[in-house]
Amino acid sequence: MKILPRSFYDRPTLVVARELLGKRLIRVLEGVQLVGLITEAEAYIGEEDLGCHAKAGRTKRTAVMFGPPGHAYVYFTYGMHWMLNVVTESEGFPAAVLIRAIEPVEGREIIDSRRSGKDTLGPAKLTQALGIDGKLNGLDLCDPHSGLRIEAGPSIDDKDVITGPRVGLYTVPEPWKSIPWRFRVAPFPKKTTKIV
């Protein structure tokens, strides 16, 4: 119900990436609401960041990142995968947060069937699970009637947040390759620790 306002996104990208953890990602697909809690995100910040698509400047593909905050930047890669990002910072400054993983909390049956019972921990996995593709590029996430939007969710304590280098930037030079702009919620323990 509490949709995140545009001011949430109009802030430093690292702050937005951290605070997106635990938020409710809502996708309305064929009239059914699917919801996942965001559990992993990465920041891509400006033309100086050589891991960010905006390093190439303003192109047809990166135009959305240069636009106003609170919109979806959805792009296609590896010949088969869609990636979901949310645009951050003021209009004119290209930056975004890649959503890398969700934990399904609503519409699980549909999500599971779209994933053939497999997990949603991975940027291409969650877009497949929620039916997100290039048609949603540029969509306003702050519009309560959008088929894709983000609402407030459970707060995540700092002690449960793990940071580290962004994933998959094999040929990106330092310091961008290793800079710790990845944020994820510590995995829920599968087993209680064995006491001897």
Add this chain to the structure above:
DNA sequence: AGCACGATGCTCT
């Protein structure tokens, strides 16, 4: 459990 690899097409040089 961990690594290597192929799939597959769009974007920018």
Add this chain to the structure above:
DNA sequence: GAGCATCGTGCTT
């Protein structure tokens, strides 16, 4: 024409 902000499979330990 090269390079991808990846995933699933299949093979090795």
